[in-house]
Amino acid sequence: MGYKRYVLFGISLKKISQKFLGYIPVGVVKMEKHEIVIIGAGPGGLTAAKELAKKDRDVLLLERKPEDKIGEKVCGGGLPERVWKDVPSSLFKGVFTPIIHLGGIEATAQLLGMKVASVDRIDLGQYQLREAEKFGAEVRGNSPVSYVKLRQNKVICKGEEIGYDNLIVACGSNSRLLKRLGLRTYITIGYDYDIEEHFRDMEIFYDVEKIGIRYAWIFPHGDHASIGSGYIPRFGQKGINERKKIENFFKERGIDLKYAKKRSAPMNIAYNYFKRRNVYLIGDSASFLNPLTGEGIYQAMRSGEIAANAIIDKKYKYKKPIKDVYRHHQIVNPLLFAADFFSIKKLEPKRIQKMLGWLENSKYGHRALSRANYLLAKSLKIYPGFASFLYLSQLFAPTTLASWDTIKDYMDVLI
Numbered sequence: 256m257g258y259k260r261y262v263l264f265g266i267s268l269k270k271i272s273q274k275f276l277g278y279i280p281v282g283v284v285k286m287e288k289h290e291i292v293i294i295g296a297g298p299g300g301l302t303a304a305k306e307l308a309k310k311d312r313d314v315l316l317l318e319r320k321p322e323d324k325i326g327e328k329v330c331g332g333g334l335p336e337r338v339w340k341d342v343p344s345s346l347f348k349g350v351f352t353p354i355i356h357l358g359g360i361e362a363t364a365q366l367l368g369m370k371v372a373s374v375d376r377i378d379l380g381q382y383q384l385r386e387a388e389k390f391g392a393e394v395r396g397n398s399p400v401s402y403v404k405l406r407q408n409k410v411i412c413k414g415e416e417i418g419y420d421n422l423i424v425a426c427g428s429n430s431r432l433l434k435r436l437g438l439r440t441y442i443t444i445g446y447d448y449d450i451e452e453h454f455r456d457m458e459i460f461y462d463v464e465k466i467g468i469r470y471a472w473i474f475p476h477g478d479h480a481s482i483g484s485g486y487i488p489r490f491g492q493k494g495i496n497e498r499k500k501i502e503n504f505f506k507e508r509g510i511d512l513k514y515a516k517k518r519s520a521p522m523n524i525a526y527n528y529f530k531r532r533n534v535y536l537i538g539d540s541a542s543f544l545n546p547l548t549g550e551g552i553y554q555a556m557r558s559g560e561i562a563a564n565a566i567i568d569k570k571y572k573y574k575k576p577i578k579d580v581y582r583h584h585q586i587v588n589p590l591l592f593a594a595d596f597f598s599i600k601k602l603e604p605k606r607i608q609k610m611l612g613w614l615e616n617s618k619y620g621h622r623a624l625s626r627a628n629y630l631l632a633k634s635l636k637i638y639p640g641f642a643s644f645l646y647l648s649q650l651f652a653p654t655t656l657a658s659w660d661t662i663k664d665y666m667d668v669l670i
Contacts, residue, residue, distance in 0.1 A: 288418035289315040291566060292410055293425060294400045294432065296325045299538030299555035299562075300425030301383035301394075302341070306563035308390035315393050315419075317412055322396035326380015329447055329520035330552075331474040331481045333457070334372045338553040346382060347372040348476040351457035371457060373474050373481075379552075400432060405534065421533045421566050425559065428523035428539040438536075441525035445549045446498065447483025448515035454480045466504050467497075482512060485522070485549055522549055529577050535562040543580050554580050 291307055293300045296318035307314045318325060334342060350372045388394055402411040403424075409416045426432050433440055454475040461470050471484040482505060486497040502512045526542045529535065537543070537558040544551030557580050565573045 286409075286416050286418055289313050290419070291315070291421045291423065292317065292417060292419035293423040294403075294410065295425035295427060295538075295540070296320070296380070296384065296394060296396075297328070297425055297427060297538055297555055298379065298383065298552050299540075299559035300423065301325075301380070301387050302556045302559035303423050303425065303537065303563045304387040304392035304394065305383070305390055306560055307566065308387060308392035310567050311391070312567070314391075315417070316387070316395065317398040317400050317410070317417075318394065318396050319399035320396060322384065322394065323381075324377070325384050325394075325396065326377040328376045328380075329445060329483075329518040330376045331447065331472050331483060331549075332374045332376050332379075332476065333472075333474055333550065333552075334374055335550070335553055336370050336372075338556060339372065341556060342372075342374065342379065343382070344372075346374050346378050348375065349373050349457075351475070353457045353459050356458065356460045356462070373457065373476050375476055400426070402435060403432065405436075405532075408533070419533075421535070423535045423537060423559075423562050424540045425537050425555070426540055428521050428542075433523070433540060438527045438540075439525040440523045441542075442521045443485055443524055443549075444519055445483065445485040445522050446517065446519035447481045448512045448517055449479060450482055450510070450512065450515040451479045452510075453478055460504070462504070466500050471501055471504065482510065482515070522551075526581065529558070529562075530565065530573070535565065537562050 290313035293304055293314065293316040296304075296316055300316055300318075304314050304316045320327070332348075334347075350370060353369060353371055384394060398412050400410050400412050403409070403422070404411070404416075408420065408422075409418050410422070411417075424432070424436070428440070428442070454473055456473070457475060458473040459470055460466070460472070466484065467486075469484055469486060472482065474481040484497070484501045498517075505512055522544060523539055523542050524544070527536060529537075529541055538555030539551055541558065543554035543558050545554075558577065561573050561576050561580070564571045
């Protein structure tokens with residue numbers, strides 16, 4: 256049903272009534288519209304929803320999972336100190352100084368002052384959900400977004416169109432939506448075993464000979480623990496073979512993973528962008544996670560906060576804080592070892608840390624590192640063997656300068 260088409264001075268009365276009187280013909284449903292639509296209820300999406308709702312913004316968050324499953328994800332659940340201020344300590348299953356194993360060498364992260372809390376991801380997700388809703392954000396579970404009409408500022412959810420002024424994409428690494436948006440993906444696989452056993456220490460393992468170019472972990476969670484690792488299919492690594500390596504590695508340490516609950520999930524390490532027009536990519540969708548360790552909770556929450564600030568204040572300068580979030584991608588490069596390749600054994604740990612600090616924080620050091628990283632990334636396609644090992648090994652450096660022995664161990668491997 257509707258009304259006949261009448262024209263007044265060459266202008267359709269239908270258009271006049273809709274524009275100025277808000278009239279909608281019978282049988283025509285008005286499209287739902289919100290100021291901000293967020294896709295995905297991970298740590299980044301929920302942080303953005305909370306920050307925006309605090310400023311009384313009209314926020315709708317769409318999540319494909321049921322609301323009682325928000326937060327459930329394959330993840331070790333390690334929270335670095337920099338994110339503790341946003342998470343109540345009542346959620347912590349423990350606070351640890353990680354023990355780092357490099358081959359036969361054991362070191363602690365005390366030299367770097369590193370502390371990590373463990374948390375169950377579903378507990379974190381449910382807490383963030385309650386916080387976002389408390390401030391007025393609308394969160395809809397069982398609401399998968401199948402398509403985004405970027406030019407029309409609309410998303411398609413369950414066959415219905417929803418309009419937006421600003422869109423935040425926080426749907427993780429494996430969403431089909433990323434491909435439909437034309438975004439690049441470079442997938443690595445993270446997997447873990449949930450084992451019902453109490454572990455006293457949080458441990459991280461690097462052993463090129465036994466488990467290859469990766470790290471493995473034990474993250475205690477009270478009466479159970481997450482034990483896991485990851486692999487990069489692009490380097491010719493196959494899932495079943497990599498799992499067997501990890502299972503055998505831990506079996507030698509007296510831990511049987513054969514009957515433990517197994518889980519896996521993809522991680523996208525291909526950085527796309529943070530902001531284009533009125534669309535913001537955050538968390539794993541933008542690939543803000545650490546490319547090697549898979550750490551991404553802090554990066555997701557921080558990028559969600561930055562996106563919210565950019566929407567709230569159009570004059571907000573987001574480029575510098577986003578660079579800091581994206582830091583793990585930029586500081587990884589061969590200069591770390593090449594600069595003092597032959598003299599590194601003469602340096603003391605404090606001098607090495609000072610050099611790393613300059614490379615990471617100095618304007619010129621940062622530029623040099625970024626350029627070197629770009630050139631090395633291109634060389635990966637030509638020399639996937641040694642170049643990939645060197646590239647990945649650099650990612651370990653900021654967290655493995657725990658003792659002088661760790662440096663010597665790296666030098667032995669490289670030489």
